[in-house]
Structure formats: C-alpha cells, structure tokens
Amino acid sequence: MKITVTLNGKRIEAEITPDMMLLDFVRSQGMKSVKRGCDTGNCGLCTLWLDDKPVLSCSTLAARANGKKVTTLEGVQEEAKEFSDFLAGEGADQCGFCSPGFIMAVLALKKENPNPTAEEMKEYLAGNLCRCTGYQSQYRALCKYFGIQEV
C-alpha cells in the first residue's frame, strides 16, 4: 500500500506493507537516529513526533502516518544540537544510546510546557529509560536547562 507523509518537512510517497511500523519506515527513509531499544513499548528510544506529538514509533503503524507530519531528530537538528551540547557540557550523558528518544521528549516538553516544575519534568520524561546514568546527572542538567531549583 502507498502512503504520503511529510517527513521532516519533505513530502514523500512510499510503498509500505500493512504491518510495517513507523520506526522501520522512517529508518528506511534514512532517519537512522530512530532506534528500537525494547520489545515492549517501555524504553522511549523510538520516540518521534506525529503531528507534533511525541509517540512511540515502534508501536505505531506506518499506515497511520498517512497524510500526517512526522518529525525525527534529523528534522530538529538545530534545537537538538543546542540541547545535546548543553547535556555534554554538563557531563550528563554517558554512552548516548538513549539520547535520540530522550532529546525528542525533552524538546516536546519544552514546547508543551516551557517552565515545568521538577515533578512535571520528571513525569514527562519517565518514559525514557537510560541504562547508564542512573538519571541523576540528567536530572541535574535538566534542572539547570529549565531553570528549576533542584530539590
């Protein structure tokens, strides 16, 4: 079946199978930042924006993206670079495997709620797992990023 998607600002038409996941579709279109980190919908690594909302692309059928706007890390390079430089400067990440999904979630939070409380921030990012940091370094960096008094 054929779908038309606006992927990172570019309209594309592509042939897909009915059971293709959006994750595999965007990767087939070269968006290799989007990765599968689990089999259960738990890790958040595959996060991208569908019509500007963060969703799990590992669990969303590509067919459902027909006629919609899909944004991956490659489509928000400037903001992503600014934020990942900040993270690196704070020594917040380690291997960086979780970063693509994490950055898409942080940028979505920033759009939805530019001045979150610590609780709101933690809750918004709870769906992004990180196997290295134990979250403390990320937490400290994010408090600084959002101008939150650390608690």
Add this chain to the structure above:
Amino acid sequence: MYTMKNYVQVQSLEEAYELRTKNKNNVILGGNLWLKMTTRDLSTGIDLCNLGLDRIEEDESGYAIGCMCSLRDLETNVSMETEFGGAVKDALRHIVGVQFRNTATVGGSVFPRFGFSDVLTLLAALDCEVELFNKGRVSIKDFILDSPDHDILVKVMIKKDKRKVVYETLRMTETDFGVLNCAVSVKDGKYTIVLGAAPRKAKMVEVDPCSNWEDKEAKDAWLEEVVNQYIFGTNMRGSKEYRRAMAKVLITRAVDRLGV
C-alpha cells in the same frame, strides 16, 4: 510482533463490525501497543481512525469519550481534571510515559479488561457506561464482569453526578504495572470502593462509611469488613497477604483524602 496482510480504514462502524465478525484474525486496531506484543498471523487490521471517535464530547450531564482518544487526551482534559479533582490524571500518570499515553487509546485500554488496568479501576468508581456497537450501552460493572468478544467499544460515557473521587496506587517502580490499584468515590454518603490489579479485574463494592473514622477499633473493623469482600491473589509483583494488607492502606489513604 504479529504479521498482518491487510489494513483498512473503515468508513463506518457497520463496516468495522462486519469485518471483525467475518474472520477471527481480523482485529480492531487501537494504539497497537498490546497487539504488537502478540505473534499472531493477522488477516485484516481494522482502523477506526476516520470515524471522528478521537474526541471527548461534553455537555452539562457528562462526557462521551470516543474509543480512539488517547490516554493522554483524557489525562490533559481540563474539564475532567476539575470535575473529578485530579483523579483521572492520578490514574493515568504512571502508565509508562507521555509518548506511550499519546499512543495508547481508550478503546484498546478498556475493551480487553486487563486485570492490571488503572483505567478500568478509575472508571468503575465513576457513574460510567460503555457504548458497544452490538450490545449497546452497558454499565461499567456489567461490562467488567463480561469477557471480551467480537464487539466494538465505541464510546465511554461518564456522568457528572457531583461525586468526589480519588485514586491511589502502589507500584514497585514509578512506571511499572500497579501491585494494587484503588479508586474510591463518594456520592450521597455512600462509598464506591474499587480495587484493581489484585491481580484480578477491577472489582467494585458499595459500602456505607465507617461509623467513626477517628476510632481505631471502628476503623479497623470497617476496613476488615471491606477487604473481606475482595479476593486477592499472588503473582510476581506481590503475595495475596501483602495485597490484602496494602488494600487497607490504600483505602485508608483514599478515605482520608476524600475527607468525608
């Protein structure tokens, strides 16, 4: 992961039901989160996304929530937040993460009647009905007692009946399934107490309030009487004895928060 031969965006519920009942391997697609974990060979995925069922309608008597609304739509609905004092958000906020709840649908969360369901535990404490395509309107109580069949969940209807409701849950980690879920509502001096993840399907009981909540003996006797009405079980998240003890804790917290 399943395989699926065809994908259809249906134009009507009649078309969806006809497809659904024609072949047991034709399935309704919700957010696909649960379905994705199956390894079935599916024939047709039936998508209801074109039927305008992704809206929450509201009038003075209540809410009609389309089955294609996301859990996040419920959680962020300002009117429901006010009407139910934050209980909707409390019930949903621990379900994995925001991007998960943007993906999960109300239909896919309610229709399967999962034992661990936070959503069902909450709904059972409200004056709630589900609208099924074939069976029509059914009270949430009867719906929970029934098992999933080939029907289609179209809408969830919640009345604004001025009840107060609170939600409590016990989790081993922030985003894991609940070890025990608890919703308590009060209307006209009567409590509706729902326990979910016990680990069975959510069960509600209606009880009169404790005669004297400040008196330890009366309170313990009341709690004992309430939890005796539930069956607790053991699984990897906790033993039945632990759940029974924790049920009293969650119900106490809920009653304290209700402040009546």
